[in-house]
Structures are given as C-alpha cells and as structure tokens.
Amino acid sequence: MGKIRLTTSQALIKFLNQQYINVDGEEFPFVEGVFNVFGHGNVLGIGQALEQDAGHLKVIQGKNEQGMAHAAIAYSKQMLRQKIYAVTTSVGPGSANLAAAAGTALANNIPVLLLPGDTFATRQPDPVLQQVEHEYSLAVTTNDALKPVSRYWDRITRPEQLMSSLIRAFEVMTDPGKAGPATICIAQDVEGEAFDYDERFFEKRVHYLDRKEPVKRELEGAAKLIKDSKRPVILVGGGAKYSQARDILVSLSEKHHIPLVETQAGKATVESTFKNNLGGLGITGTLAANKAARQADLIIGIGTRYTDFATSSKTAFNFDNAKFLNINVSRLHAYKLDAFQVVADAKVTLEQLAPLLEGYVSEFGSTIFELKEEWTAERERLSNIQFKREGFEPEVKNHFSQEILNEYADQLNTELAQTTALITVNDVIAPDSTIITAAGSLPGDVQRIWNPTVPNTYNVEYGYSCMGYEVSGALGIKLAEPDKEVYSLVGDGSFLMLHSELITAIQYNYKINVVLFDNSGFGCINNLQMDHGGGSYFCEFRTHDNKIMNIDYAKVAEGYGAKTYKVHTVQELKAALEDAKKQSVSTLIDIKVLPKTMTDGYESWWNVGVAEVSQKESIQKANDSRKKMLQTAKQY
Numbered sequence: 001m002g003k004i005r006l007t008t009s010q011a012l013i014k015f016l017n018q019q020y021i022n023v024d025g026e027e028f029p030f031v032e033g034v035f036n037v038f039g040h041g042n043v044l045g046i047g048q049a050l051e052q053d054a055g056h057l058k059v060i061q062g063k064n065e066q067g068m069a070h071a072a073i074a075y076s077k078q079m080l081r082q083k084i085y086a087v088t089t090s091v092g093p094g095s096a097n098l099a100a101a102a103g104t105a106l107a108n109n110i111p112v113l114l115l116p117g118d119t120f121a122t123r124q125p126d127p128v129l130q131q132v133e134h135e136y137s138l139a140v141t142t143n144d145a146l147k148p149v150s151r152y153w154d155r156i157t158r159p160e161q162l163m164s165s166l167i168r169a170f171e172v173m174t175d176p177g178k179a180g181p182a183t184i185c186i187a188q189d190v191e192g193e194a195f196d197y198d199e200r201f202f203e204k205r206v207h208y209l210d211r212k213e214p215v216k217r218e219l220e221g222a223a224k225l226i227k228d229s230k231r232p233v234i235l236v237g238g239g240a241k242y243s244q245a246r247d248i249l250v251s252l253s254e255k256h257h258i259p260l261v262e263t264q265a266g267k268a269t270v271e272s273t274f275k276n277n278l279g280g281l282g283i284t285g286t287l288a289a290n291k292a293a294r295q296a297d298l299i300i301g302i303g304t305r306y307t308d309f310a311t312s313s314k315t316a317f318n319f320d321n322a323k324f325l326n327i328n329v330s331r332l333h334a335y336k337l338d339a340f341q342v343v344a345d346a347k348v349t350l351e352q353l354a355p356l357l358e359g360y361v362s363e364f365g366s367t368i369f370e371l372k373e374e375w376t377a378e379r380e381r382l383s384n385i386q387f388k389r390e391g392f393e394p395e396v397k398n399h400f401s402q403e404i405l406n407e408y409a410d411q412l413n414t415e416l417a418q419t420t421a422l423i424t425v426n427d428v429i430a431p432d433s434t435i436i437t438a439a440g441s442l443p444g445d446v447q448r449i450w451n452p453t454v455p456n457t458y459n460v461e462y463g464y465s466c467m468g469y470e471v472s473g474a475l476g477i478k479l480a481e482p483d484k485e486v487y488s489l490v491g492d493g494s495f496l497m498l499h500s501e502l503i504t505a506i507q508y509n510y511k512i513n514v515v516l517f518d519n520s521g522f523g524c525i526n527n528l529q530m531d532h533g534g535g536s537y538f539c540e541f542r543t544h545d546n547k548i549m550n551i552d553y554a555k556v557a558e559g560y561g562a563k564t565y566k567v568h569t570v571q572e573l574k575a576a577l578e579d580a581k582k583q584s585v586s587t588l589i590d591i592k593v594l595p596k597t598m599t600d601g602y603e604s605w606w607n608v609g610v611a612e613v614s615q616k617e618s619i620q621k622a623n624d625s626r627k628k629m630l631q632t633a634k635q636y
C-alpha cells in the first residue's frame with residue numbers, strides 16, 4: 001500500500017481535486033474552486049497548500065467571509081447543485097462571519113464546503129489570538145456556533161481524521177435529499193501537520209446523483225389521488241428545478257389541464273409564458289395562483305418544503321377539502337401537511353406517473369385561462385404607475401400621507417414606482433440573463449411580477465432571506481454562467497448591509513450588474529409594522545433632524561471602479577440598462593424609487609407575532625384580526 005506524506009491541508013486540496021459527480025451519465029469535477037479570506041488560522045496551512053498545488057481549482061480572494069460564502073451558494077444553486085466552491089476562512093471572527101451564509105445554504109438545501117480554521121489542537125498557545133476562551137470548556141470554539149447551521153459538521157484535531165470526515169462531507173453534499181453546507185473546522189496547527197496518507201484516499205471518486213425511483217405503491221397511490229381529484233394544482237418547488245423536470249411538468253399540465261403555481265425556489269423551472277403557469281403562490285404570490293390554490297382539492301407539492309410564505313401560514317389552501325400529494329427526495333418535506341408521500345426524484349416520478357393518468361382531465365375548464373388573463377391585466381397596471389402630487393394611492397395604502405410621499409419625491413428627486421421600474425428591467429434586459437435577489441420587498445415583487453421566459457434564470461434565495469446575498473451571489477452566478485449577464489436586484493438596506501463581493505467581481509473582471517432600488521429605508525419592514533397598527537418606527541432612513549437620507553450609491557460604486565448610473569425616470573432607466581449591456585466592467589444602476597410602491601398582498605395572509613396588549617387601538621385591532629385568522633388556519 002503506497003503512502004504519501006502530506007500536510008492535512010495539502011491532503012485536503014489533493015482530495016478536492018479528485019471529486020467528480022455523475023449526473024444522468026455525464027461526469028465532471030464537483031469542486032470548481034476555493035474562495036478565501038486568509039488570516040493566521042488558514043494562511044499557513046490551507047494557503048500554503050493552495051499556493052503549492054491548487055490543481056484544477058480556481059482560487060478567488062473574497063472580501064468578506066459571509067459574502068464569499070454567499071457567492072459559493074449562488075454558484076451551486078445556479079449549477080443546480082451539481083458543482084460547488086469551497087470556502088476557507090481564518091479562526092474566530094472569520095469563521096463567525098460564515099454563520100449567516102451557512103444558514104442560507106442550509107435553509108435552501110444548497111451544498112457548499114465551509115472550511116473555517118480552528119484553535120490549536122495542542123492548546124500550546126492558548127488563548128491564541130481570537131480564541132473566545134470559555135471557563136467551562138476549552139473544547140468549545142467559535143466554530144461550534146456553526147453546528148446548528150450546518151448539515152454536516154466536524155472538527156479536525158489530527159491529520160488522519162480528515163479522511164473519514166471528507167468522505168462523509170461529500171456523501172452529504174451530493175445527496176439531493178440531504179444537500180446542504182458541510183463544515184469541516186481544522187485546528188490551525190493541524191492544517192500544517194504532516195501524515196503518511198494512504199494513496200488510495202486520493203484516487204478519483206465519482207459521486208452519483210442518482211434519481212431515486214418511486215415504488216409501485218407510491219405511484220399507484222399518487223395516480224389514484226390525481227384521478228379522484230377535480231381541481232388539482234401542481235406546486236412547483238426547488239426540487240422540481242434541481243431535478244430538471246420542466247418538460248414533463250409542461251406535458252402533464254397541458255395534457256391533464258392542471259395549473260402550475262410556483263414557490264420562490266421553483267420559479268423559472270417552467271417559463272412564465274407557459275399558458276398554465278399561474279406564477280408565485282402564497283403571501284408573495286399572484287392573485288391567479290392564490291385563487292387557484294384556494295379552489296384546489298388536491299395540491300401536488302413537487303420538491304417543496306412548504307415554508308409559511310408558500311402556505312401563507314397555512315391559510316393558502318382549503319384545508320377542509322384539499323388533500324396533499326408530496327413528491328420529494330427528502331422524507332422530512334414529503335411528510336408535511338399530512339400528505340400522501342412519494343419519496344423519490346421529481347422528474348422520474350412524473351415520467352412514471354404519466355402513463356397511469358391517461359384519459360384524466362381536470363375540471364378547471366376555462367378557469368386557468370381566465371385567472372392568467374386577470375393577472376396579466378393586473379401586471380400591466382403595475383407596469384405603469386404614475387405618481388401624483390395630490391390624491392396618489394400607492395400599492396401599500398394608508399401608511400404615508402400624501403405630504404410624506406411628496407417629501408420622498410422631493411428628497412429623492414423621483415416619481416418612479418418600484419413596480420414600474422422592476423417591470424422595465426424585466427422588459428429591457430436579455431431574456432437569458434439571470435436575476436438574483438433575497439430580502440426586502442424585491443423578492444415579493446419578483447415572485448409576482450417578474451416574468452422569466454428562459455428556465456433557470458431566477459436565482460432568488462427566500463429560504464433564509466438573507467440580506468447581503470444579492471450582490472455577493474451575483475458573483476457566484478457569473479462564475480457559473482460567464483457568458484450571460486447577471487442582474488442583482490437589491491434594496492438600499494441590503495446593499496448597505498453587505499456588498500463587498502462587488503469589489504471581488506471588479507477585481508477579477510467578472511461582470512455583474514447591480515440594480516439598486518433606493519427607497520431610503522427598510523421598506524418592507526416599515527410596511528409590516530404599519531400594517532399591524534404600529535407607527536413608522538426606525539425603518540425609514542432619516543437623519544437626526546428627520547430628513548430623508550439621499551445616499552449617492554452610484555458614487556460609492558464608482559469609487560470601486562464600476563460603471564454607474566443615476567436613475568429617476570423610466571427613460572433614464574432604459575438608457576442605463578442599454579448602456580450597461582455594452583460594458584465589460586461591473587455596473588451599478590442607482591434607481592430612486594418611492595416608498596410604498598412595491599406590490600402588496602393578493603388575497604394572502606402571513607402569521608407574524610403581534611403585541612397582545614398595547615396602548616394603541618390599531619395594534620389591538622391587528623391582534624384581534626390575527627387571532628381571527630388563526631381560527632381558520634391549519635394548526636400544524
């Protein structure tokens with residue numbers, strides 16, 4: 001048996017180079033590259049190993065650990081979880097910065113390999129710089145904070161532990177039912193320690209992304225449920241997208257006249273132009289999808305985890321009559337809402353169901369067409385909102401007086417409504433461009449009014465809704481699709497929270513386009529507080545003397561080297577978008593939009609905690625109405 005003497009880090013990098021994935025017979029390397037922010041916890045170990053021999057791995061310097069991990073997540077999501085980046089950080093704050101990103105990967109079931117450095121295994125220099133030092137245990141480090149946000153977590157305190165740990169990590173990341181972040185924390189002294197590794201550990205390994213087939217019982221049960229139903233609705237989740245089930249979804253929907261409604265993760269599995277696609281479901285859904293869901297007597301949930309945004313906190317469906325059929329590779333999700341469970345791959349299951357459904361046609365009749373028409377008209381209205389100095393009724397009503405809206409128009413020097421600006425972007429950019437967003441009011445807006453005409457052009461993270469994913473993730477998408485344009489749709493709040501990977505994109509000449517919607521505040525949270533009877537409290541960006549802030553984001557990005565634009569009208573927006581297409585450098589379009597002009601709910605409700613006692617009658621009312629809604633909601 002041959003041995004090879006390597007440091008733990010050298011062994012790690014050598015192993016990463018040898019991991020392959022096989023998807024439907026096609027084989028390719030699983031690890032594309034490594035993002036890094038070096039510190040004393042990783043520069044001399046993993047840094048040295050990469051410098052010595054990175055193999056085929058692309059090495060990219062990040063600017064913020066959360067940001068670069070977000071880039072890695074968006075990359076993997078865009079690659080349909082078939083390829084990943086690894087992310088190496090230093091100890092202490094460097095690894096703590098991974099926590100929000102790890103949660104993002106976990107909630108969205110996205111594989112990513114996180115490699116934070118850890119404190120010394122020998123404990124000789126304890127407390128090493130950045131060691132938190134607990135009185136009750138020396139074994140607990142900052143990295144323990146990553147346990148609840150990792151699908152797999154391990155700490156390496158001896159070089160030989162690496163072998164079994166890496167094999168487990170790759171097993172988890174390449175299993176569609178378990179995919180998520182694998183975190184391997186390596187003690188910083190151990191990173192440089194040498195060991196005689198068995199050469200066989202470094203042989204090429206192929207991980208098969210096999211499609212789990214449904215058993216006969218599952219297929220027959222599913223077919224019976226569908227045939228017995230009058231108004232089934234297919235809920236297209238992320239699992240349908242990752243399984244690449246577009247064609248069979250379209251064919252089943254057409255043949256049996258079953259409407260499609262989408263989750264955020266499932267959107268753009270099937271293009272919005274498909275006649276039976278009614279768009280997003282739930283609190284951020286369309287009127288068409290929400291009406292269809294309410295009428296449904298069978299919900300066929302495909303690859304969905306049924307977050308409360310999709311279920312509208314368990315009020316989106318008629319729970320008295322509706323049954324659920326869940327097709328999911330994860331048993332956890334298949335078990336939800338008392339569904340009949342098919343624990344299998346979406347595409348294979350639908351293909352095998354098809355012959356069992358011969359002759360079946362739903363009773364939706366012309367309803368699907370009518371619902372789609374009604375929504376198309378509503379979207380058209382939203383595309384052309386004209387601000388007025390008097391008597392203006394924004395989408396989100398009864399929050400700001402006309403006087404306050406006029407103040408915003410004056411301070412931001414704009415009359416642009418967010419919906420109008422967003423649909424303009426949708427109309428002007430190339431249809432094969434990918435958009436990305438995550439938090440604030442934009443995810444709701446895009447789930448409703450963004451029409452993707454090309455599949456897999458919608459990389460929206462709404463499992464964790466983590467501010468900061470928008471700009472960082474755009475870099476990951478560009479790495480996945482270097483020949484296409486990527487547009488980060490980001491609110492001013494999210495931009496301020498984290499946009500450091502814009503600099504990385506500029507540094508390495510990966511062109512991304514940042515489309516910033518500046519309404520000078522945490523707009524959607526302001527809506528939430530005011531919708532529930534509160535005042536406008538610390539969600540607007542106002543100065544100490546109550547002036548609306550007008551930040552020149554174009555100037556900020558210009559300082560980094562981006563080509564930038566300031567936009568206050570539809571005409572300026574169109575011109576900026578057209579010019580941005582011609583650029584080879586990253587761009588930022590700073591669009592000033594009016595608050596309260598994002599879309600509002602369409603016959604949907606969201607359960608949020610409301611004060612049960614308060615001095616405001618409006619809050620008492622909100623509490624009463626929540627209690628009332630909960631009486632009709634499904635309890636679990």
Ligand SMILES: Cc1ncc(C[n+]2csc(CCOP(=O)(O)OP(=O)(O)O)c2C)c(N)n1
Pocket residue numbers: 100439440441442464465466467468490491492493494495519521522523524525
């Ligand atoms: C990391 C993180 N912190 C806090 C939140 C809670 N949060 C959600 S949206 C939001 C404000 C977003 O503001 P902005 O990006 O300007 O979007 P807008 O709602 O104004 O469109 C906040 C604070 C979050 N989702 N993520």
Ligand SMILES: O=C1C[C@@H](O)[C@H](O)[C@@H](O)C1=O
Pocket residue numbers: 438439440441443444465466524525
């Ligand atoms: O609290 C939140 C409310 C949502 O409207 C928003 O989109 C999301 O980012 C969030 O965190």
Ligand SMILES: [Mg+2]
Pocket residue numbers: 440491492493517518519520521522523
């Ligand atoms: Mg904002």
